[in-house]
Amino acid sequence: MNLAKKMKASRGMGQVITVTIGLIILCIVFGILNPNFFSGRNAGNLFRQIAPILLIGVGQSYVLITGNIDLSIGSLVGMSCMVSATLMTKGMNPWMAVLLTLFSCLLVGLANGLLVAKLKLPPFIATLGTMTIARGIAQIVNNNYNTDSIGEKAEGFRNFFYYGKSFGLYNTIWIALVLWVIFNFILSKTRTGRHIYAIGSNLEAAKLSGVDIVGTTVKAFLVSSICACTVGLIICATSGMGTMDAGNGYELYAVAASVIGGVSTLGGQGNILGTIIGAAIWGVLQNGLQFVGAPVAIRNIVIGIIVIVSVLLDVIVRSGKFHNKAIKV
Amino acid sequence: MNKDLIFTKGVKMQEKLVEIRNINKSFPGVKALVDVSLDLYKGEVLALLGENGAGKSTLMKILSGVYQKDSGSIKVYGKEVEEMTAKRARELGIAIIHQELNMCSHLSVAENIFLGREKLKSGLLSDNEMKRETEKILKRFQMDIDPDTIVGDLSVSKQQMVEIAKALSTQAKILIMDEPTSALTSKEINELFSVIKQLKAEGCGIVYISHRLEELSHIVDRVTILRDGQYIKSMDFASTTLPEIITYMVGRELKEKFPRVESKRGKTILEVNHLNAGKMVKDVSFQLREGEIVGVAGLMGAGRTEMTRAVFGVDSKDSGEIILDGEQVLIHKPKDAIKAGIVLAPEDRKRDGLCTKLSVKENISLPNLDLLCNLLGVVSRSRENGMVSKTIKSLKIKLPEDTVKAESLSGGNQQKVVVGKWLARNSRVVIFDEPTRGIDVAAKVEIYNIMNELKQQGVGVLFISSEMPEVMGISDRILVMCDGRITGELDTKDATGDIILSYATKFDKKLEDGNRESQEWRQV
Numbered sequence: 001m002n003l004a005k006k007m008k009a010s011r012g013m014g015q016v017i018t019v020t021i022g023l024i025i026l027c028i029v030f031g032i033l034n035p036n037f038f039s040g041r042n043a044g045n046l047f048r049q050i051a052p053i054l055l056i057g058v059g060q061s062y063v064l065i066t067g068n069i070d071l072s073i074g075s076l077v078g079m080s081c082m083v084s085a086t087l088m089t090k091g092m093n094p095w096m097a098v099l100l101t102l103f104s105c106l107l108v109g110l111a112n113g114l115l116v117a118k119l120k121l122p123p124f125i126a127t128l129g130t131m132t133i134a135r136g137i138a139q140i141v142n143n144n145y146n147t148d149s150i151g152e153k154a155e156g157f158r159n160f161f162y163y164g165k166s167f168g169l170y171n172t173i174w175i176a177l178v179l180w181v182i183f184n185f186i187l188s189k190t191r192t193g194r195h196i197y198a199i200g201s202n203l204e205a206a207k208l209s210g211v212d213i214v215g216t217t218v219k220a221f222l223v224s225s226i227c228a229c230t231v232g233l234i235i236c237a238t239s240g241m242g243t244m245d246a247g248n249g250y251e252l253y254a255v256a257a258s259v260i261g262g263v264s265t266l267g268g269q270g271n272i273l274g275t276i277i278g279a280a281i282w283g284v285l286q287n288g289l290q291f292v293g294a295p296v297a298i299r300n301i302v303i304g305i306i307v308i309v310s311v312l313l314d315v316i317v318r319s320g321k322f323h324n325k326a327i328k329v
Numbered sequence: 330m331n332k333d334l335i336f337t338k339g340v341k342m343q344e345k346l347v348e349i350r351n352i353n354k355s356f357p358g359v360k361a362l363v364d365v366s367l368d369l370y371k372g373e374v375l376a377l378l379g380e381n382g383a384g385k386s387t388l389m390k391i392l393s394g395v396y397q398k399d400s401g402s403i404k405v406y407g408k409e410v411e412e413m414t415a416k417r418a419r420e421l422g423i424a425i426i427h428q429e430l431n432m433c434s435h436l437s438v439a440e441n442i443f444l445g446r447e448k449l450k451s452g453l454l455s456d457n458e459m460k461r462e463t464e465k466i467l468k469r470f471q472m473d474i475d476p477d478t479i480v481g482d483l484s485v486s487k488q489q490m491v492e493i494a495k496a497l498s499t500q501a502k503i504l505i506m507d508e509p510t511s512a513l514t515s516k517e518i519n520e521l522f523s524v525i526k527q528l529k530a531e532g533c534g535i536v537y538i539s540h541r542l543e544e545l546s547h548i549v550d551r552v553t554i555l556r557d558g559q560y561i562k563s564m565d566f567a568s569t570t571l572p573e574i575i576t577y578m579v580g581r582e583l584k585e586k587f588p589r590v591e592s593k594r595g596k597t598i599l600e601v602n603h604l605n606a607g608k609m610v611k612d613v614s615f616q617l618r619e620g621e622i623v624g625v626a627g628l629m630g631a632g633r634t635e636m637t638r639a640v641f642g643v644d645s646k647d648s649g650e651i652i653l654d655g656e657q658v659l660i661h662k663p664k665d666a667i668k669a670g671i672v673l674a675p676e677d678r679k680r681d682g683l684c685t686k687l688s689v690k691e692n693i694s695l696p697n698l699d700l701l702c703n704l705l706g707v708v709s710r711s712r713e714n715g716m717v718s719k720t721i722k723s724l725k726i727k728l729p730e731d732t733v734k735a736e737s738l739s740g741g742n743q744q745k746v747v748v749g750k751w752l753a754r755n756s757r758v759v760i761f762d763e764p765t766r767g768i769d770v771a772a773k774v775e776i777y778n779i780m781n782e783l784k785q786q787g788v789g790v791l792f793i794s795s796e797m798p799e800v801m802g803i804s805d806r807i808l809v810m811c812d813g814r815i816t817g818e819l820d821t822k823d824a825t826g827d828i829i830l831s832y833a834t835k836f837d838k839k840l841e842d843g844n845r846e847s848q849e850w851r852q853v
Contacts, residue, residue, distance in 0.1 A: 189453045194436075198444050201433035208395065208431055209445035210416055268435035 015262030016274040019310070023281050030288035037291055044170065050283035051176035052231040056250050057257030057275040058183050059227030062220040064258050065187075067200035067267025068116055068123035070224045072108060073254050075134035077247025080105050080232020082138040085242025088150040089142075094157035102229050108134055109225025113218030131251070139244050147242035154240075161237035172234055179230065183223060184272050196220055200267025256307045257282055265311070281306070343370040345407065346503050346534040347392065352401035354387055356737070361387045364401075365560045367553050369503065369534040374525060374548050376566070377538050379555035379578055380769040382727060382739035385538050386428060388555070389505045392536075393425040394418035405503070424501035428508045428538075428767070430488050434481030439463040441480050442495045466498045470524045485512045486629075493521065497528070504528065505536045510544060511767045514629065522547050540769045542571050556580055579771045587802025588774060590781045594805070595619030597655075598789040599671070599758045604649030606639035611813040613649070617758060617789040622780055624804030624821075625793045627833050632813035633793045634676055637760050641673040642666045653757060667696060670757035674747045674764055676793075678740070682747035685736035689728060690717045692735050693750045700754070720749040725775060741772030748779055759783055760791040765799060777803050797826055811835045 030037045056073050063070040080101050087097035108130055115126035150157070164171040187193040195216040198206040207213055228247070235246045259265060260281050261274025282303060289299045347369040354362040362384045369375050377385050390396045392403065394415040403410050405421050418425075432441050443459045450458070463476040472490050480488055489512045496504060510518050525535060525548050537549060545552070545566065552569070554561040554577045561577050599617040604610055609632040617623055625633050638644045640651060642660040650657050658669045666672070675681035683692055694701055694713050701716065702708045717731050724745045728738060735746055744764060751759060761780065765773040780790050780803065794800045800807060807824050809817035809832035817832030 191447045191449060191454060194440065194444070194447055194454060197436060198433045198440075201435040202431065205431040205433050205441075206444065208415060208427070210419060211445045268433065 054279035056254035059224035060254035074250035076228035105229035113221035117217035422502035439476040609635035624800040627810035741768035
């Protein structure tokens with residue numbers, strides 16, 4: 001099998017290569033603007049900045065590949081952060097709190113999946129609803145206040161999710177990598193993964209082939225909620241307290257990481273290797289612009305433009321392709 | 330009742346695979362099936378025939394578990410099946426090849442064939458095994474397709490072959506083929522027929538739905554005919570004739586397959602000079618006169634559709650001029666063409682012709698809103714209703730009310746909507762691209778009549794078709810295209826199949842070069 005074909009068969013690897021080149025160029029540009037960009041310390045920070053975006057990007061990618069979208073990711077991050085912090089400040093064992101938090105996030109993911117696949121709500125509306133609800137929960141668990149410090153007892157928790165290091169890398173980075181490996185494996189090697197692509201590509205065909213539409217959609221939303229939950233825990237561990245507006249706007253960062261990495265918003269196409277690159281581009285832009293002294297507002301504008309341009313490129317490439325095919329028919 | 334169901338003459342009294350009795354099914358506003366019965370025996374091909382909307386596809390969707398019956402009974406291998414679901418049907422060995430392509434276009438051939446029943450090795454996908462199996466299936470039925478190809482990159486006819494291979498790979502005993510040949514080339518049709526014969530010999534029962542009655546003689550043993558959702562008759566194919574079958578299908582005798590009217594040809598309306606567009610339209614020039622139907626023949630991929638798209642302004646033109654009523658018109662987008670009076674009823678109804686989620690009424694009024702609204706852009710409901718009901722009446726579109734969604738109509742009625750939305754305007758040139766694909770005989774005749782009527786009104790009609798008999802039967806003049814060029818022009822009375830074919834294969838060497846599949850003329 002020749003290389004070109006192999007690339008084609010691997011669901012949009014072409015875009016992964018294009019954006020990787022883009023990423024390298026970005027790094028070089030920021031390196032020239034400020035040589036400290038490449039310092040070991042900044043690299044460590046950069047990776048730690050990228051990790052949460054990678055995680056929510058993986059979650060969003062799963063949902064996008066099924067042809068849906070998850071807008072509740074950002075609120076779920078906030079909910080996870082507040083629920084875990086509140087439980088810990090109330091004296092609960094941190095690991096017990098983590099389990100309960102995960103459980104509550106999975107419930108929201110389950111609700112998303114059922115609303116979309118079983119009750120057939122448009123995903124945009126369904127997750128817009130759960131997004132508002134999850135943010136409300138984040139606000140109500142501690143009576144509309146951010147929590148106090150999660151305290152000494154939670155040092156182990158903070159070490160695990162934030163400042164500890166293993167094999168020379170921050171734990172945060174390891175967590176993201178391990179989850180990525182697991183979810184990449186599921187997506188590319190298991191039946192569930194195959195079905196996720198199938199329902200995003202052609203729901204009707206998948207249904208007629210006996211694919212469990214509801215089950216598969218729910219699984220994709222569960223992955224998304226697991227990722228969001230983990231990010232919430234990381235933020236809680238980072239600041240040592242619960243903040244109600246944690247994760248604000250993350251759902252869109254997640255879409256950005258996915259889409260820049262070649263995941264199609266129309267479903268059926270993309271892979272989460274691309275999401276790594278997408279998250280890295282997001283992180284390098286944030287970090288690099290910060291380094292050269294650009295204010296937050298400018299960073300937001302730049303990232304917005306990058307998202308639009310990358311989707312636009314994708315649409316142009318794709319429409320060219322399908323146009324030719326239409327003619328062949 | 331069903332007396333003639335039990336008779337068997339040509340076929341040996343065989344094991345009954347399927348026995349359907351008194352099935353009823355309603356959809357909102359439509360009674361799709363009323364007391365319909367059907368038998369399928371081991372080792373036979375049963376043609377299920379009827380006009381569009383007769384209920385053939387609905388019945389087969391019930392048998393394969395896509396729809397649920399309202400009442401009636403289904404016995405498979407002599408056992409009553411209470412609730413037929415897609416899963417249950419698969420377990421029983423019932424496979425269906427749907428009329429619409431149902432493939433995941435982003436997945437590979439092998440992935441599609443094994444979708445929903447993937448081969449696993451210790452819980453993980455075993456892609457190599459699935460690939461090997463796919464190769465075996467494709468080889469067994471002599472299909473030249475690489476299992477790694479992404480389905481969306483295949484031509485429609487290859488996709489159809491994959492769909493067929495998918496159904497065959499399930500080792501089904503009961504196979505339902507709903508219009509399997511509508512997108513195939515004649516070579517592929519022959520391949521399919523030899524596959525069907527092979528399956529028959531292996532004891533499969535096959536229900537075969539097709540509008541191409543001419544095909545039936547190659548494979549069919551018995552026919553069952555439905556009309557308007559009701560069971561009409563079952564017959565031995567050997568003991569009947571096509572005209573008899575058509576009479577039962579239509580409920581009356583169909584006088585002429587290709588009705589022809591004469592009208593006076595007037596002055597030239599449309600003149601296309603040296604049109605070039607992309608790779609598929611090269612130096613195309615032709616003229617169209619008032620009151621004539623010009624047929625455009627050619628093989629699939631000859632550039633006919635591309636030519637119409639360029640004329641209508643969908644695709645951009647590289648060079649060339651379009652002269653309408655003696656004046657050059659600049660057409661950059663469809664809106665320009667519509668304004669000038671050139672309209673197009675495109676080839677792919679569902680993709681290009683209709684907003685399937687909108688109602689029939691909205692579809693018909695969509696291109697005519699400029700005529701229906703006042704200065705402020707407010708659409709006049711009464712004018713809209715008037716226009717729509719006039720169109721529906723004059724085209725005899727069958728529907729409960731004009732607010733039903735276009736997707737719920739049968740193929741023939743959908744095609745009439747596609748045509749109908751242009752008739753409300755007084756267009757000068759109407760282009761029909763494959764208007765009769767996948768619709769039944771009677772609906773075809775109605776489409777021909779619409780073209781004839783336009784012709785008599787002095788409209789110029791450009792009629793693209795891949796079916797030689799209808800091109801010769803309906804057109805006044807025939808243009809033949811090959812490899813993006815017009816390679817022949819002839820008067821219908823001088824036209825024979827051989828002449829057209831020789832023009833259509835003028836650059837045959839090109840066709841054989843590796844990139845393009847060699848497409849054959851459909852003579853079926």
